[in-house]
Amino acid sequence: MTLPATPKIPYGGxxxxxxxxxxxxxxxxxxxxxxxLDTVTVGVFTWALTQPAPDVYDFTTLxxxxxxxxxxxxxxxxxxxxxxxPAWLARAHPEVTRTDFEGRxxxxxxxxxxxxxxxxxxxxxxxxxRRIAARYADHPAVVAWHVGNEYGGACYCELxxxxxxxxxxxxxxxxxxxxxxWCTTFWSHTFTDWDEIEAPSALTEHWRGxxxxxxxxxxxxxxxxxxxxxxxxxxxxxAAIRESSPDTPVTTNFMGMYRPIDYHRWSAHLDFASWDNYxxxxxxxxxxxxxxxxxxxxxxGQPFWLMEQTPSTTACRDVNPLKRPGINRLWSWQAxxxxxxxxxxxxxxxxxxxxxxxxxxxxxxxxxxxxxxFGEVAQLGAELDRLGGVSLGARTPARVALLFDWDxxxxxxxxxxxxxxxxxxxxxxAYHRTLWDAGTDVDVVPVTADLCRYDxxxxxxxxxxxxxxxxxxxxxxxxGGSVVTTFLxxxxxxxxxxxxxDVPGPLGPLMGVRVDEWDAREADIVxxxxxxxxxxxxxxxxxxxxxxxxxQGAEVVGxxxxxxxxxxxxxxxxxxGDGHGWYVAAGLEQDGVSWVMRQVLARHDLLGPxxxxxxxxxxxxxxxxxxxxxxxxxxxxxxxxVTACAGGVDLLxxxxxxxGRPLALDPLGVVVLHETA
Numbered sequence: 001m002t003l004p005a006t007p008k009i010p011y012g013g014x015x016x017x018x019x020x021x022x023x024x025x026x027x028x029x030x031x032x033x034x035x036x037l038d039t040v041t042v043g044v045f046t047w048a049l050t051q052p053a054p055d056v057y058d059f060t061t062l063x064x065x066x067x068x069x070x071x072x073x074x075x076x077x078x079x080x081x082x083x084x085x086p087a088w089l090a091r092a093h094p095e096v097t098r099t100d101f102e103g104r105x106x107x108x109x110x111x112x113x114x115x116x117x118x119x120x121x122x123x124x125x126x127x128x129x130r131r132i133a134a135r136y137a138d139h140p141a142v143v144a145w146h147v148g149n150e151y152g153g154a155c156y157c158e159l160x161x162x163x164x165x166x167x168x169x170x171x172x173x174x175x176x177x178x179x180x181x182w183c184t185t186f187w188s189h190t191f192t193d194w195d196e197i198e199a200p201s202a203l204t205e206h207w208r209g210x211x212x213x214x215x216x217x218x219x220x221x222x223x224x225x226x227x228x229x230x231x232x233x234x235x236x237x238x239a240a241i242r243e244s245s246p247d248t249p250v251t252t253n254f255m256g257m258y259r260p261i262d263y264h265r266w267s268a269h270l271d272f273a274s275w276d277n278y279x280x281x282x283x284x285x286x287x288x289x290x291x292x293x294x295x296x297x298x299x300x301g302q303p304f305w306l307m308e309q310t311p312s313t314t315a316c317r318d319v320n321p322l323k324r325p326g327i328n329r330l331w332s333w334q335a336x337x338x339x340x341x342x343x344x345x346x347x348x349x350x351x352x353x354x355x356x357x358x359x360x361x362x363x364x365x366x367x368x369x370x371x372x373x374f375g376e377v378a379q380l381g382a383e384l385d386r387l388g389g390v391s392l393g394a395r396t397p398a399r400v401a402l403l404f405d406w407d408x409x410x411x412x413x414x415x416x417x418x419x420x421x422x423x424x425x426x427x428x429x430a431y432h433r434t435l436w437d438a439g440t441d442v443d444v445v446p447v448t449a450d451l452c453r454y455d456x457x458x459x460x461x462x463x464x465x466x467x468x469x470x471x472x473x474x475x476x477x478x479x480g481g482s483v484v485t486t487f488l489x490x491x492x493x494x495x496x497x498x499x500x501x502d503v504p505g506p507l508g509p510l511m512g513v514r515v516d517e518w519d520a521r522e523a524d525i526v527x528x529x530x531x532x533x534x535x536x537x538x539x540x541x542x543x544x545x546x547x548x549x550x551x552q553g554a555e556v557v558g559x560x561x562x563x564x565x566x567x568x569x570x571x572x573x574x575x576x577g578d579g580h581g582w583y584v585a586a587g588l589e590q591d592g593v594s595w596v597m598r599q600v601l602a603r604h605d606l607l608g609p610x611x612x613x614x615x616x617x618x619x620x621x622x623x624x625x626x627x628x629x630x631x632x633x634x635x636x637x638x639x640x641x642v643t644a645c646a647g648g649v650d651l652l653x654x655x656x657x658x659x660g661r662p663l664a665l666d667p668l669g670v671v672v673l674h675e676t677a
Contacts, residue, residue, distance in 0.1 A: 003272045004143040004249050008389045012039035013345030029072045036381025040069050041077040044149050048086035070141035078142050080129040083149030084111040096121045098155035112153030116229040117163040130240035137245035145250040147237045151230045161199040167225045181495035182217025220496050223410050227262045253307040256291040262406035264446040267298040276308035285635045290432040292338030293444040301395050305342035306335045312360030312373045326668035329380045333670045337619040337631035394621035398443040401454040405447045408463040411496045419520035427461040434597035439608020439618040455604045456482045462489040470506035478577030482600045486584045487547045510581040512554030512574030519546040528561040529570045531595050540592030547585035609645035630673040634665040648675040
C-alpha cells in the first residue's frame with residue numbers, strides 16, 4: 001500500500017460544510033473552481049452528527065457532503081470523524097475522558113480528550129470507522145482514509161495505569177528484569193508486585209515538569225506506552241476500515257516534531273505519512289525543511305502529504321502572525337521540494353464560530369474572491385495545474401542522513417543533569433540548519449535505518465545508543481564515510497542506564513575520545529572555541545554544555561579558549577578505517593556548527609551549488625521515470641541572481657534555463673527546473 005492514486009498534486013484542504021446551509025456550498029464550489037482546488041478533506045469532526053445517540057447512526061449529512069464533492073469533481077479524503085467524541089458518550093461513560101498529569105478527570109469539551117485505554121472508546125470509535133468505511137468503500141471519489149485527527153493528549157487514569165502494567169509485562173516479562181531496567185534499588189523503589197506500579201503523576205513527591213517525575217525509568221516507559229496506546233486506537237480504526245476497504249490508503253495527520261508521540265513507532269502502520277505544518281513564526285524556513293525531511297523519512301523516503309497549513313494565520317497561539325505576501329506560495333513549494341505529493345489547507349472556509357473562527361482560511365466569512373489571500377491561493381493552484389503529475393512519487397537522492405530519535409529526545413530531557421537548558425530539538429535543528437544552508441539533500445531517518453547508502457551520517461545529541469547502532473555507524477566510517485556526533489551522546493542504553501564505561505560509551509572507539517568531566521553553565525556564559533584546519537581558522541562561541549575531552553587517538557580540530565580547561569579539545573576528528581568520526585564536545589553556536597559540517601561535506605563533495613548564497617534553498621527530487629527536478633527557493637526579501645548549475649525548463653513559467661548562464665529569482669521566488677542531461 002502506498003500513496004493515493006491522483007493525476008496531479010492534490011490541492012485543497014479541510015472543508016466543513018456541515019457548518020453551513022447548502023446555498024453556501026454552491027458558492028464555495030464556485031470559488032473552489034476559481035482557486036483550482038480539487039481535493040477536500042471532510043468529516044474530520046462529525047462523530048456527533050453521524051452517531052447522535054448510542055444506537056443511532058445517521059449518514060444524512062455525510063452523504064450530502066460526499067455526494068456534492070463527487071458531483072463537483074473533487075477527490076475526497078474521508079475522515080472517520082473520531083478526532084473528538086460526542087457529549088452523549090462522555091455523559092454515559094465518563095471514563096472515556098482523559099485524566100491529566102495533575103490527576104484531574106476532564107469533563108466533556110475540547111478535543112484530544114479521549115482516554116486511549118478506554119474499552120468503550122476503543123469499541124465505539126472502531127465501530128464508527130467500520131460503518132463509515134462500509135458505506136463509502138466503493139465510492140469513486142474517495143482516494144484516502146483519514147483516521148482520527150492530530151493524535152495527542154496523554155492520559156494518566158486508572159485504565160491507563162492498568163494498560164501500562166500490561167504493556168510492562170509484555171516488555172519485561174519478569175519483575176526482576178523491570179527492576180533492573182529501572183534501577184529501582186535507587187531510592188528504595190523496588191517493586192515486588194506488578195500492581196504496585198502506578199502511572200507517573202504530579203501527585204508523586206518529586207516531579208520535574210508537565211509530563212514526568214524524577215523516577216526516570218517509569219517516566220520514559222510511560223512516554224513509550226502512551227505513544228503505543230494511541231497507536232492502538234489508530235490500528236483499531238484502520239483494521240475496521242480494512243474489513244470493507246482493502247485497497248484505499250489510510251493515514252492520520254501528524255504534527256511534525258511532536259514530542260509526545262514517537263512517529264517512528266507508528267510509521268509502519270500508515271500507508272502514507274501526512275502532517276500539519278504550523279510553524280511558530282514566519283522565520284521558520286529551516287525548521288520546516290527539517291520537519292518535511294523527518295516526515296519523508298518515516299516511510300523510507302516515500303513522499304508524504306502536507307495535510308494542513310494555513311493560507312494566512314493560525315489562531316491557537318498567544319500571537320498569530322500573518323503570512324506576508326508570497327510566503328504561502330513559497331512555503332508550499334518548499335513542501336513539494338522536500339517530498340510533498342499533496343498541498344492542502346486548514347481551512348477552505350472560515351468557521352462561523354467557536355475556537356477557530358479567526359483561524360486563516362482560503363475563503364473568509366464574507367465569501368469573497370477578491371482578497372489577497374484568495375488570489376495567492378488561486379495563483380498557486382494554477383501553478384500546480386501546470387506542474388501536473390511530473391513530481392508524483394519523486395524521491396530525494398540524499399547521500400547524507402541525520403538521525404532523529406524520540407528515545408534520545410525523551411531520555412535527554414527527563415534527565416536530572418547535566419543541564420535542563422539543553423534541548424534535543426534545538427541541537428538537531430542547529431545541525432540540520434547547516435545542511436539546509438549548504439544546499440545538501442538530507443534524509444532524516446530513525447536510528448534503525450539502513451545506513452549503507454550514505455556518505456555522511458549526522459547524529460546530534462544521540463543520548464541513547466540502542467542495539468547494533470554503534471557497529472553500523474562504525475561501518476559507515478570504515479568504508480570511507482564520515483560520522484558526526486555531539487556532546488551528551490553515547491550516554492545511556494535503551495533502559496536509560498549509564499554505560500559502565502568511558503563516555504561516549506559504545507561510540508568511543510569510533511570517536512577516539514574519552515570524556516571524564518563536563519561543565520554546564522547558564523546561557524549567558526560563553527567559552528570561545530578556536531577551530532582550525534590547515535589555514536582555515538575561526539573562533540566561535542559555545543554555550544550551555546562543555547565536555548572535557550581526552551583524545552584516545554583523535555586529532556584535535558577545535559580547542560576551548562577559556563576557564564581551567566582552556567587549550568583542551570572541544571572538537572575532534574578520528575581516523576577510522578577509510579573515514580572519520582567527528583566529535584563536537586561543546587555547544588557551538590550556529591557559525592561553529594556550520595564550520596564543522598562544511599569541513600565534513602567538502603570532503604565528500606556534498607556542498608550544494610549555491611552553498612554560499614544565503615537563504616537560497618535548493619533541493620532535488622527524482623521521479624520514478626528518471627525525471628530530475630531541481631527546486632530553487634529564494635527566502636530573501638530581495639532579488640537574487642546566480643549561475644545556473646544545470647540546463648532545463650522552468651516548469652512554472654515554461655522558460656528555458658541554460659547551464660552556466662545567469663538565473664534570476666524574484667524576492668520569495670521559486671524555480672522548478674526540469675533538468676536536462
